[in-house]
Amino acid sequence: MTDCKIPAENLLPGVEGLKGPLSCLNQARYGIGWGAIGAAMACYDTALRYAKERKQFDNKPIASHQLVQEKLVWMITEITKAQFLALQVGRLKDLGRVHPSHISMLKMNNVWMALETARSARAILGANGIVDDYPVMRHMNNLESVSTYEGTHDIHKLIIGERITGIPAYF
Numbered sequence: 001m002t003d004c005k006i007p008a009e010n011l012l013p014g015v016e017g018l019k020g021p022l023s024c025l026n027q028a029r030y031g032i033g034w035g036a037i038g039a040a041m042a043c044y045d046t047a048l049r050y051a052k053e054r055k056q057f058d059n060k061p062i063a064s065h066q067l068v069q070e071k072l073v074w075m076i077t078e079i080t081k082a083q084f085l086a087l088q089v090g091r092l093k094d095l096g097r098v099h100p101s102h103i104s105m106l107k108m109n110n111v112w113m114a115l116e117t118a119r120s121a122r123a124i125l126g127a128n129g130i131v132d133d134y135p136v137m138r139h140m141n142n143l144e145s146v147s148t149y150e151g152t153h154d155i156h157k158l159i160i161g162e163r164i165t166g167i168p169a170y171f
């Protein structure tokens with residue numbers, strides 16, 4: 001970007017300072033909050049079906065084991081909580097009452113939730129979890145990137161931290 005020149009007519013219209021670009025980030029981060037739920041649901045659905053079909057020892061499906069059920073229950077509970085968070089932030093947005101820290105909480109939580117869901121789903125699939133016959137590893141790799149772009153997980157923590165304490169802790 002050194003010495004990169006942008007023509008004046010390419011400026012965002014009607015915008016002063018960083019407000020315009022930051023409002024674009026709010027839209028993108030809000031969309032990511034919903035998109036992460038979709039990735040998590042694909043991983044959950046894959047893991048649930050696999051756990052019911054895959055039989056090990058005494059011809060029992062692995063879904064009959066308590067520790068496998070615990071993972072599936074965690075996933076569906078966190079997905080449901082993430083849906084409610086996204087819905088509530090959407091309602092605040094519609095009412096014009098959304099604050100960037102609400103969107104930070106949505107992006108931070110839902111991407112983290114989706115990544116943890118993908119990791120648990122990967123574990124349930126065993127070695128099959130790393131092959132591309134199933135979508136889990138693809139979602140997991142993608143979510144690792146999503147966790148960094150549009151504000152890293154930790155930077156969103158700092159945005160929320162500033163909102164609740166009034167003290168910026170970025171430096």
Ligand SMILES: Cc1cc2nc3c(=O)[nH]c(=O)nc-3n(C[C@H](O)[C@H](O)[C@H](O)COP(=O)(O)OP(=O)(O)OC[C@H]3O[C@@H](n4cnc5c(N)ncnc54)[C@H](O)[C@@H]3O)c2cc1C
Nearest residue numbers: 144145146148149150151152153154155156158169170171
């Ligand atoms: C797949 C992908 C697509 C991308 N697409 C775009 C795009 O389209 N447009 C665009 O502009 N950018 C894009 N990015 C860049 C992305 O926004 C940045 O990578 C991200 O903001 C982190 O910046 P960085 O990589 O320089 O890491 P750094 O800023 O060096 O951060 C590295 C680590 O240090 C932590 N850290 C940094 N500062 C602090 C602090 N003050 N306090 C505590 N911890 C801190 C971060 O949380 C992170 O964990 C993309 C990145 C990826 C991976």
